Amino acid sequence: MSTEKNHYPLSGITVIDLSHVYNGPYATFLMAMAGATVIKVEPFQGEHLRSRGDMGGAALPFAMLNSNKKPVTLNLKSEKGRELFKKMVKRADILVENFAPGVMNRLGIGAAELHKINPRLVYGSSSGYGKDGPYRDYPAMDLVMQAMCGVIDSTGFPEQPPVKSGAALCDFMAGIHLYAAIMTALYEREHTDKGRVVEVSMQDATYASLASNLGMLHARGDAAPARTGNRHGGLGISPYNVYRTKDGYVVLNAPGDHHFRSILDVMGRSDLKEDPRFLTRSSRVENFAAVDELIEGWTLTLGRNDVAQRMLAEKVPCAPVRNLSEVMHDENMHARGSLQWVNHPDLGRVVLPHSPLVFEGTQRREIEPSLPLGSANEAVFGEWLGCSNDELKALKAEGVIS
Amino acid sequence: MSTEKNHYPLSGITVIDLSHVYNGPYATFLMAMAGATVIKVEPFQGEHLRSRGDMGGAALPFAMLNSNKKPVTLNLKSEKGRELFKKMVKRADILVENFAPGVMNRLGIGAAELHKINPRLVYGSSSGYGKDGPYRDYPAMDLVMQAMCGVIDSTGFPEQPPVKSGAALCDFMAGIHLYAAIMTALYEREHTDKGRVVEVSMQDATYASLASNLGMLHARGDAAPARTGNRHGGLGISPYNVYRTKDGYVVLNAPGDHHFRSILDVMGRSDLKEDPRFLTRSSRVENFAAVDELIEGWTLTLGRNDVAQRMLAEKVPCAPVRNLSEVMHDENMHARGSLQWVNHPDLGRVVLPHSPLVFEGTQRREIEPSLPLGSANEAVFGEWLGCSNDELKALKAEGVIS
Structure with missing residues (x-):
């Protein structure tokens, strides 16, 4: 498996990506665009966003978040699947997952187990409420988190019911904080020679963004309105x-x-x-x-x-x-290369985002459109891990890869 | 000036923070909580968020974002002020600013100039539209960016006018992406021995969070509604x-x-x-x-x-x-230590956030409440840079520090 030449900030870094939908995949998308080799490990039916159909509405989001990744299928519920997985972890720098807390441990591949195999692994994990609080087992999705974090109650007109933010901000806030935590630990590893477990909850990641509204609550107490329509969240600026x-x-x-x-x-x-x-x-x-x-x-x-x-x-x-069609064609973002027209094999000519992280003096990594499920099985399990063609066939026959 | 002992991920890292309001200060807050020494450089009247009064509504947001920072005052419009500033830069690892593009160059302390003094400096910059596109000189604030990025048009009930998100998501999305870009460059510096200029625009940082809505636009074209109230942004899930x-x-x-x-x-x-x-x-x-x-x-x-x-x-x-009062008292976040009751010298007993970046196995750095303008002048200019008491007096008399 060819890895990126050593000229991007994350060149030479290998990421094992078990994540799904928006949160984790956004973090690993940013790693891929910064030059890392990202191996996207999916169950046989594909991760939720790939498989859910969604009447076509999930196709572009999947393409937006999965450029430049190498998708493989792996059955982590089989013993052989976990063996193969551990071989991958041994050679990796970063692991990313956004399962509900406890899932990785129940599979027998929790952080403690993986650190025995590779003490330098940076293990990044994200969930709705984090691993150690009383809400840890509550199911969490963007809408639920917007309600729990006060985003919904703070959004809308004072005389109208509350309304969610159109942006999936809890999901993406978590995803970018997860990337941030992992990079911090990757830097630290240069000094300690040890990988960390880092963790981000969607709840924690959202809190600060309500600073104006929290400030008004602090200043005015019960007299603070829950929401201010399009006026300043702290009612502190006019116009x-x-x-x-x-x-x-x-x-x-x-x-x-x-x-x-x-x-x-x-x-x-x-x-x-x-x-x-x-x-x-x-x-x-x-x-x-x-x-x-x-x-x-x-x-x-x-x-x-x-x-x-x-x-x-x-x-x-x-x-x-502006409406989203105007946003998608924004001349400033296209001029900067942060939005690009890409010929996608499944979707045709579409606008895809590059990373918001701009590293001056280095050309942006070219966008490689997202690939079908399991496309990189041979490159990853064969070329990189060294399984022979016969072994690959056997793994397929045994239901370990697809 | 005492620096943090070497047990946090960013222990030993020194940050010069010229940033204001939410975007940059959030990035440097996360650095401080991860163990960095953050020197907050302000003009004599204080940065906007500190000085704007805001009928009390800005007091808590300032406290939320400026824990564990060392505030100094410095007149960058004076020759001596810039000299002192360059001495600081020489000893620093990271510089953060979110001025409008061009301001730092006009002051004579742009990235190219600072890299001559300290080639290892990671220079992080954030603005509304970035430095190199046609919109670069447009003034940008959260509300404006929400309009330009499609957040406003995507939020609200279909039969009602559009409404902004209650969360200042463009500001905070930019701030956390800025932190992320800087950490990536800090990691890279370990291999190249060179600091980078990294850049994040609020516009780029917000785009992906509208993935569901963009997906629906892609799937349905003109038939896609601009906003869906509290229904799924892609109208792809029910209930x-x-x-x-x-x-x-x-x-x-x-x-x-x-x-x-x-x-x-x-x-x-x-x-x-x-x-x-x-x-x-x-x-x-x-x-x-x-x-x-x-x-x-x-x-x-x-x-x-x-x-x-x-x-x-x-x-x-x-x-x-939940309303924001419930959110501020959330038992899960308090149990995790991501929200804490703190005795703040100016505000009394208040709830302040710790960082959403959790580094397992390391105790959270204790929250030190935000300090008054210029509190660290002596520690930074005297103890750290080595100015004598007489020199400090002279600098004060000449209007270089306050």
Whole structure:
């Protein structure tokens, strides 16, 4: 099995990836794009995201998160499967899994067992609530975590029911924190020569992102509203809202007094610069209804891109509310190479993300589209682990690989 | 200046932190909690989050993100200030900044300049749109990025206006990706003996979290709804929703057919197990209105915690929609030490987060509450850089430090 040449940050690093859906696979996707060799180990039916069909909706997410990985199938419930697995672990640097706590131990391949085989292994694990708290056995998925973490109650209009964030933020927050923890341990290994067990819970990974809302709760106690619609989560900035235009919405945010003065200039209302309702951040926050009315009265006379261009020309934080089709074709991300058009063998020509981690001075690793289940069985079990063709045939016949 | 003893993953690492508000400070908070010495360099008025007052709402967020950091003041617009800064950089491992692109170069302390002084420096930078695309000069803040990234348009009820996520997810996604990129480069430095410039844009860091919604857009094209309320972002799972109860809301999510059969058992409706509308994931998705009606008819008869407990007993992913006060007192996070009660000198007894990165086998570093502006001037400029008392007085008199 050819490994990457030594010019990416993670060149030479081998990752055994047992993870599924978004959380773990995002972490290992970032490792692959940073140059690691990622072996994606799946059960015979494929990991959940590959196998769930989902009326077609899971196809692109799978492709987004599984570029540049080498997929193998392995039956970890068979003794021979576990033997093969341990041989892989012996040669690996990193293992990633996001099973429910206890699953790896029940399979007989928990961290303690694997560290006997390879003390340098960095073992990264993620779950909803972590391994050692009272909620450890609760099933966890993004929607459930958004409810438990306060994201749902904090999202939506005050007079409406709460609503989840459209982004699967608990899943992805966990995934990127998991990558971060593993990299920290990989760095540390250079000094200790020992691999660590690192762990990330979706719950822990989400908490800080509610800082504004938690701050308001702390400052106002029971008087703090649960959610503020499109106003600032701490109700501490004005203007800060979504405003209607002739053809959609814009957002506008003026954290500094100078931003607000620029807004008045753009709107042709420089006459209001000395209006005591608008002079300072505090006075604007107290008069936020008047601020919003003033602004929307103007934005409604223009198109959203026109509003945004006029405000941006004066350095006011402003943007159209874009739909996902516009986002997928974003000229800035395509110019940077963080989104790329790729000819995918199954999906045709699609837009796929590269890694958000940009290492200046090194060309981005080329995106290799995600591969069918078990595509790398020969390369990994044969070429890399050294099984002969006959052995591979036998493993297949015995139901160890597929 | 005492540095941490060599038993945390980042013990011995020194970080110069020029960052402000949420994005950069979250990255350096994680470094501090992993054992690094983090020197927080602020202008005389303090970084934005410290100085903005915000009617009290910024106090807790500042405390959440600035534990275990050493705050110094330094006037980078003065020649002597930059000299002092370069002395610090010479002894540091990591520099973090989230200024708008170009600011560091204009100050004469851009990455190229600093690498001349210290080629081993890992230079981490984050901005809204990155340094090299056409949008690079657009001002960027969380609300603006949520609009540009499609988070706002994807959040909310289909028949209502779009609404931002209550969590500041673009800020925090960028912050944790920045930490991740820096750790990757720190690991790489062990092999190359050279520091890297790494870069993360808020825009890139947010994209993947919309995987479900992008997947639906790919599968259904123009027929894909912009937002799905509390239903699955890809409309690929049912049940998956927020349901009313007697005293609030619960979420419930049944990705597998066996989950749905368990739900029927809990509800006492095992008679529906063979109902063709509910047999498979696809049939439930097609009949999601009937599924939701069936479930809410039952949840409305019980309290939210009662519903959750009954469902969890059968391993169905389910949770009450909790408010932030409940989240702040979460027994699981307190048991794990990821939330802790801390006596903060300014704020009194408050709940502060530890790092979501758990390094098993090492006790968590004790939380040291955030310090007032410039508290570490003597320790850093005196003890660490070696300025005498007279020199410190002169620097103060000349407006270089405060």
